[in-house]
Amino acid sequence: MLVHSKTGRWAAWSLFGLLFLPLFALPLLVVVAASFSTHWSGAFPSGPTAGNYASAVRGESLQALTTSLVTALVASLLALTVGSWAALAAAGLKRRGKRCLDALFMLPVAVPSVVVGLAVLVAFSKPPLLLNGTSSIVILAHTVLVTAFAYQSVSAAILRLDPAYEQAAASLGARPAYVLCRVKLPLLLPSLTAAAGLCFALSMGELSATMMLYPPDWMPLPVRIFTATDRGSLFSGSAVAVVLMATTLLVLLAVSRIRTRATYR
Amino acid sequence: MSGIRFDSVSVAYAGNTVLDSLDLTVEPGEVMALLGPSGSGKTTALRAVAGFVRPVAGRVLIGGRDVTALPPHKRGIGMVVQQYALFPHMRVEENVAFGLRAQKAPKAEIPGRVAEALEMTGMASYAGRYPRELSGGQQQRVAIARALAIRPGVLLLDEPLSALDAQLRSGMLAELARLHRELPDVSILYVTHDQVEALTLADRIAVMDRARLRDCGTPQELYRAPRTEFTASFVGNANLLPVTVADGGAVFEGRGLEVDRGGAAPGARATLCVRPHLIGLGEGPNALRGTIAEVQWRGSTHRLYVNVDGHRVKADLPELRETPALGDEVTLHFEPRDAVLLAAGVSDG
Numbered sequence: 001m002l003v004h005s006k007t008g009r010w011a012a013w014s015l016f017g018l019l020f021l022p023l024f025a026l027p028l029l030v031v032v033a034a035s036f037s038t039h040w041s042g043a044f045p046s047g048p049t050a051g052n053y054a055s056a057v058r059g060e061s062l063q064a065l066t067t068s069l070v071t072a073l074v075a076s077l078l079a080l081t082v083g084s085w086a087a088l089a090a091a092g093l094k095r096r097g098k099r100c101l102d103a104l105f106m107l108p109v110a111v112p113s114v115v116v117g118l119a120v121l122v123a124f125s126k127p128p129l130l131l132n133g134t135s136s137i138v139i140l141a142h143t144v145l146v147t148a149f150a151y152q153s154v155s156a157a158i159l160r161l162d163p164a165y166e167q168a169a170a171s172l173g174a175r176p177a178y179v180l181c182r183v184k185l186p187l188l189l190p191s192l193t194a195a196a197g198l199c200f201a202l203s204m205g206e207l208s209a210t211m212m213l214y215p216p217d218w219m220p221l222p223v224r225i226f227t228a229t230d231r232g233s234l235f236s237g238s239a240v241a242v243v244l245m246a247t248t249l250l251v252l253l254a255v256s257r258i259r260t261r262a263t264y265r
Numbered sequence: 266m267s268g269i270r271f272d273s274v275s276v277a278y279a280g281n282t283v284l285d286s287l288d289l290t291v292e293p294g295e296v297m298a299l300l301g302p303s304g305s306g307k308t309t310a311l312r313a314v315a316g317f318v319r320p321v322a323g324r325v326l327i328g329g330r331d332v333t334a335l336p337p338h339k340r341g342i343g344m345v346v347q348q349y350a351l352f353p354h355m356r357v358e359e360n361v362a363f364g365l366r367a368q369k370a371p372k373a374e375i376p377g378r379v380a381e382a383l384e385m386t387g388m389a390s391y392a393g394r395y396p397r398e399l400s401g402g403q404q405q406r407v408a409i410a411r412a413l414a415i416r417p418g419v420l421l422l423d424e425p426l427s428a429l430d431a432q433l434r435s436g437m438l439a440e441l442a443r444l445h446r447e448l449p450d451v452s453i454l455y456v457t458h459d460q461v462e463a464l465t466l467a468d469r470i471a472v473m474d475r476a477r478l479r480d481c482g483t484p485q486e487l488y489r490a491p492r493t494e495f496t497a498s499f500v501g502n503a504n505l506l507p508v509t510v511a512d513g514g515a516v517f518e519g520r521g522l523e524v525d526r527g528g529a530a531p532g533a534r535a536t537l538c539v540r541p542h543l544i545g546l547g548e549g550p551n552a553l554r555g556t557i558a559e560v561q562w563r564g565s566t567h568r569l570y571v572n573v574d575g576h577r578v579k580a581d582l583p584e585l586r587e588t589p590a591l592g593d594e595v596t597l598h599f600e601p602r603d604a605v606l607l608a609a610g611v612s613d614g
Contacts, residue, residue, distance in 0.1 A: 162348075162350065164346055164348055164350035165350050165352060167315070167317055167337070167344075167346075167350070168344065168346065168350040168352075168411075169352075169363065169367070170316075170336070170337035170338045171315055171337055171338075171340075171342055171343065171344040171412075171421075172338075172343075172363055172364030172367055172368075172411065172412070172415055173338050173339075173341070173364050173367050173368040173415060174338055174363070174364070174367035174368075175338055175367070176336075176338075178367050182363070182367075183352060186354045187352075187353070187354060
């Protein structure tokens with residue numbers, strides 16, 4: 001919406017500041033402030049130190065960071081593959097089939113993630129597929145949780161894709177597989193990278209399902225933050241949280257830098 | 266050499282018939298225009314040839330081969346659509362090479378054929394550009410080059426000029442006519458709602474309305490001697506006057522008109538069709554007296570709308586020195602040989 005009058009613009013900006021600062025910026029700033037201190041008893045933190053970070057980027061914390069990165073990377077790639085595949089298949093279905101598939105992929109979002117975690121735990125704790133206690137079960141749960149988002153964003157992108165491209169390609173004698181690789185996927189690439197970034201960020205921050213599943217040798221960073229703060233180590237936990245935040249932002253930034261030729265459309 | 270044949274082709278969407286048993290043959294090397302208003306089924310007919318809609322009845326043949334059940338990529342057609350649909354992530358040359366690569370043409374042949382197609386459409390110097398860097402007319406040329414590169418026996422053009430402005434459009438019309446002269450073996454099915462495009466380019470015109478073929482013939486036949494009221498009014502925007510056939514001609518609102526009554530029996534009801542530009546102002550044969558209802562100045566011509574006994578008659582006249590005012594009494598006339606008598610009842614087949 002365009003605001004034309006000067007006072008109107010001013011009012012809009014103040015309203016934005018009033019809502020944005022306390023809701024979004026302030027809590028994050030508090031975590032950053034806490035990560036650099038040793039005490040917080042008054043209105044402001046005290047005892048400035050960088051020591052919290054010394055432990056946040058080595059030893060077990062570093063291992064947790066790697067665990068999180070690997071989990072998020074594998075889970076988001078898997079989710080992107082499965083989600084895009086399903087979305088492409090759904091686009092070819094009739095109305096009722098597409099609705100069924102849409103509903104199916106909504107499930108992991110609609111069901112609380114604790115329930116998803118429990119379900120995965122129960123399902124894979126007995127042979128023939130015994131994954132309990134392995135890293136795979138964490139990656140599997142994350143994949144299930146984020147595939148819904150990959151499916152939804154790719155579905156939306158396919159809906160916006162003009163069928164004329166596909167038809168033009170077919171009229172030129174291109175088989176469906178060729179059309180998919182050379183026309184549809186390249187045109188969808190911007191949405192695919194955006195979906196991958198979203199999946200990655202969601203997986204990096206996943207806690208509730210992971211809590212139910214993680215084996216001792218595969219502890220992702222959010223679990224470590226939780227256990228640290230649970231023990232009362234609020235400030236070192238904050239430092240680890242800032243590391244998590246920064247890493248995720250960095251990866252998202254890198255993903256958004258992937259420019260595709262289709263972006264210039 | 267391959268033509269197109271529609272053999273009683275019907276298409277329906279959700280029980281709604283959008284193409285009703287179309288029978289039509291496009292001869293090898295012929296330009297056939299499918300002309301009609303929007304919703305007449307002309308684009309559906311083209312899409313049935315391309316394979317994007319599956320007929321509920323009938324067969325489509327390309328070059329004598331039944332392609333009704335074949336997917337689009339196996340039909341050997343070239344197609345150009347209104348919005349061009351150039352692949353935005355490929356350069357012009359990659360767009361043109363797309364069909365050749367998809368059909369696995371020998372690698373060594375591709376650059377030559379791409380260059381040839383671009384040369385033919387005058388786009389050779391734009392080979393390295395992206396579609397977004399081209400104007401609408403240039404994109405259209407690339408789309409045509411892309412369709413021609415695969416050397417199709419049949420070229421389908423779906424409103425190819427309607428996204429261009431008027432000046433570009435007449436230029437592209439001439440280009441298309443030249444391309445057709447250079448490729449005399451290619452059959453062209455040209456879908457349009459613009460009668461000028463159809464009259465200029467087509468060897469024959471198929472006039473469509475409400476899912477049906479209404480008329481088919483050469484442009485001259487359809488223009489000079491339309492067989493149905495729909496053709497008469499859609500092609501050339503003719504005046505249609507209800508008359509009764511009489512001995513020496515026809516009777517319109519009580520006045521006798523001198524026209525060739527052909528085989529019509531005296532006393533029969535009929536429609537008299539006169540082109541607006543064949544009507545003159547002033548006294549003459551077949552005079553019609555009426556009052557001016559509207560005057561439009563169109564640069565080189567004046568279009569007069571004249572109320573004659575409750576019927577509105579259009580007349581296109583070379584620019585008038587003295588423009589008549591609304592409500593003025595005027596007399597219009599037309600030569601007997603310029604009128605065509607249409608038997609009533611054939612109007613809505």
